[in-house]
Amino acid sequence: MFFTYLRRELRRRRKAALVVASGLALGIALVIVVNSVSSGMKQAQGKVLESLYGLGTDMTVTKAATPPKEGSGQSGRPRFKFDAKGKDGEEQSSDRVMVQGFQTLASSTVAEVGEQDGVADAVGGLSLQVMKVDGRFKQGEFEQAPGGSGGNAPPPGGGTDQQQGGEVRGGGADFDVDSYSVYGTDVGKLGLGPLTSSKITEGRTFTGSESDAKVAVADASYAKEKKLSVGDTVTISGTKIKVVGIATPDSGDAAADLYVPLKRAQTLADSKNKITTVYVKAADSQQIGAVKSAIQKNISGTTVTTSADLADTVSGSLSTASDLASSVGKWLSIAVLVAAFLVAGLLTSSAVSRRVREFGTLKALGWKSGRVTRQVVGEAVVNGLVGGALGIAVGLGAAYVVTAISPTLTAELGSGGGQSGGGLTVGGPGGPSGGLGQAALKALDISLTAPVSTTTIALAVGLAVAGGLIAGAFGGWRASRLRPADALRRVE
Structure with a gap:
């Protein structure tokens, strides 16, 4: 009897039921879209952080670089010396390997x-920057004034060109400057650190026995730029390094142009038993804050940076869109839901008022107030479920459109402000101007998706049922207060 009467009343009041269901559907669809877009924002932000941190890394330990002392002048800049007395046009080359980003820490x-x-688990790494200058000097030619003997010999007697009636033409220097990043990786723990955010697409990675070997893994973009392939060699500070593999980043930019074993990197930089970064994996992701505090307390002079610290510094359109989805979108969803629930409740209550004679007759026939209330609540719940179904369909459609369009957002990693232990610098583990920090110096393009999780669907169903119950509560309360004698005197 309950379901028969329910089906008949819903058919008879299709328009009113559709209005209630549509209002609930709008609010539920908006909740689904906001939740799915927020999830997409988190995934996009995760891609940015992966390109800086590496998979499996929860935090990094570094030591902030000290500013140059007053009056130190240009002593910190690399110096290159060339022999200007070499043969005319002979190529000359010089390079400098410098620790980049932070002060060094002891390997211990x-x-x-x-x-x-x-x-x-914890593993160390050494971030380096290599500056290479190569080119040639070309000797100028002395050209005498008309009537002179010519030739390229210098003026006799040591006089100037003008005194001897001639001048030197041509000559000079032509040098190229190349700068690239090298990262020393602990080959014994390849499952932790920046190289884990890249996939070996050619050749192989390091083996455990290559702790000091003259081998390297090249980033795919750098290998393409320099036309490197597996088996080629690169020369760093006079040492020939063989390329054994090509790595392609899973997302964002690579941490470095070249990866070499940690001991080899320490040798190249003359930094024996030194590192710049410690990559840390926490035993429990829920205790990252406590682990950070313990490290800063027990190891003085260090800065501990977590992925959450870096997430707070992500700027650009990704950050703007994320703020919009998490703040404006959330409150807009709540406002629309509250409005939808209120409208559904008021419409249901109004429908009960128009059905006074009907409910009065049912009470006169023996229906108790509880049964009338259950009937009204049942109709409202069905309206809510219909609205939920419509809302889920609309929400999934909107999320699919967002994923199909995949709007491109930009993300940059800015300064995160100071922290105890030395301060957080730009660029995460590798510092502001090289090594691992290179990925943060330019904007990353991230494609936005809107994944819909089962949790979001469950939330939508819960909201549909809640909306029906709230609407039913309005109408049921009104129906329970009807008296048969008063109801029969009224005409619908």
């Missing part, structure tokens, strides 16, 4: 970090 810091409570 890795063990100290690993001993802290909550640390599952």
Whole structure:
């Protein structure tokens, strides 16, 4: 009897039911879209951080670089010396390998970090920048004034060109400057650190026995630019390094142009037993804050940077869109839902008022107030479920459109402000101007998607049922207050 009467009343009041269901559908669809877009924002932000951190890394430990002392002048700049007395046109080359980004830490810091409570694993790395200058000097030719003997010999007697009636033409220097990043990786723990965010697409990665080998893995973009392939060699500070693999980043930019074993990098930079970064994996992702505090407390002079710290510094259109989705979108969803629930409740209550004679007759026939209330609530819940179904369909359609269009957002990593232990610098693990920080110096283009999770669908169903119950509560309360004698005196 309940379902028969329910089906008949819903058919008879299709328009009113459709209005209630449409209002709920709008609010539920908006909730789905906002939740799915917010999830897409988090995934996009994760891609940005992966390109800087590497998979599996929860935090990094570094030591901020000290500013140059007053009056130090240009002493920190690399100096290159060339022999200007070489043969005319002979190519000359010189390079400098410099620790980049942060002050160096002792290699023993890795063990100290690993001993802290909550640390599952730790591995060290050394960020380097190589500046290479090569080219040639060309000797000028002395050209005498008309009547002179000519030739390219200098003026006799040591006089000037003008005194001897001639001048030197041509000559000079033609040098190229090349700068690229090199990262020293602990080959014994390849599952942690920046190289894990790239996939080996050609050749192989390092083996555990190559801790000091003259081998390298090249980033795919750098290999393409320099026309490097597996088996080729690159020369760093006079040492020939063989390329054994090509790595392609899974997302964003590569951490470095070349990866070499950590000990080899320390040798190249004359930084024995030194590192710039400790990559840390926490035993429990929920305890990252506690692990960070323990490291900063027990290992003085260090800066601990978590992925959450970096996430706070992401700017650009990705950050703007994320703020819009999480703040404006959330409150807009709540406002629309509240409005939809209120409208559904008021419409249901109004429908009950128009059905006074009907409910009065049913009560006169023996229906108790509870049964009338259940009937009204049942109709409202069905309206809510219909609205939920419509809202889920519209929400999924909107999320699909966003994913299909995949609007491109830009993300940049800016300064994160100071922290205890030295301050957080731009660029995450590799510093502001090289090594791992290179990926942060330019905008990354991220395609936005809108994934819909089962949790979001469950939330939509819950909201549909809640909307029906709220609407039913309005109408049921009104129906329960009807008296048969009063109801029969009224005409619908």
